[in-house]
Amino acid sequence: MSLVDDMPDIVAVLKHYGANPTRTSGQVNLKCPFHDDTHSSASFNTRENIFNCFACGMSGNSLQIIAKQERIDIREAKSFAEGIAGLGYGQVRSKHLSGGRLPRKQGNNKGGSTAGSIRRSRGA
Numbered sequence: 001m002s003l004v005d006d007m008p009d010i011v012a013v014l015k016h017y018g019a020n021p022t023r024t025s026g027q028v029n030l031k032c033p034f035h036d037d038t039h040s041s042a043s044f045n046t047r048e049n050i051f052n053c054f055a056c057g058m059s060g061n062s063l064q065i066i067a068k069q070e071r072i073d074i075r076e077a078k079s080f081a082e083g084i085a086g087l088g089y090g091q092v093r094s095k096h097l098s099g100g101r102l103p104r105k106q107g108n109n110k111g112g113s114t115a116g117s118i119r120r121s122r123g124a
Contacts, residue, residue, distance in 0.1 A: 008081035010049045013062040016084045017069060034058045034069070 011024045018033040025046050032042035032053040042053035052059040060068065066077040066084075 007049050008062045010044050010062045012084055013065055
């Protein structure tokens with residue numbers, strides 16, 4: 001089993017955050033669900049399970065996307081992903097944004113602010 005096989009499907013994660021992909025396999029261009037995109041400035045690859053937006057800079061595999069968007073660590077992102085995929089017990093809700101988008105001023109995460117960065121668990 002490869003690392004990609006052990007991760008939630010990138011298409012399901014992107015759809016959870018509001019993406020509307022025209023295709024769901026291979027390399028796909030789409031409007032980024034993480035900022036107010038007016039044209040297809042993002043892409044994802046289902047074979048590699050990765051996403052990248054060339055405009056806002058959001059990128060990563062499906063677990064990294066969840067962790068960044070929800071401001072949680074990777075272990076929590078894995079539990080959150082089970083809720084997205086319908087594998088968990090009941091509906092899993094984020095303790096921060098409940099699947100919502102980042103506020104506009106935090107969307108780019110440029111400059112010296114730590115807003116939107118992945119926090120590390122103290123127990124690790």
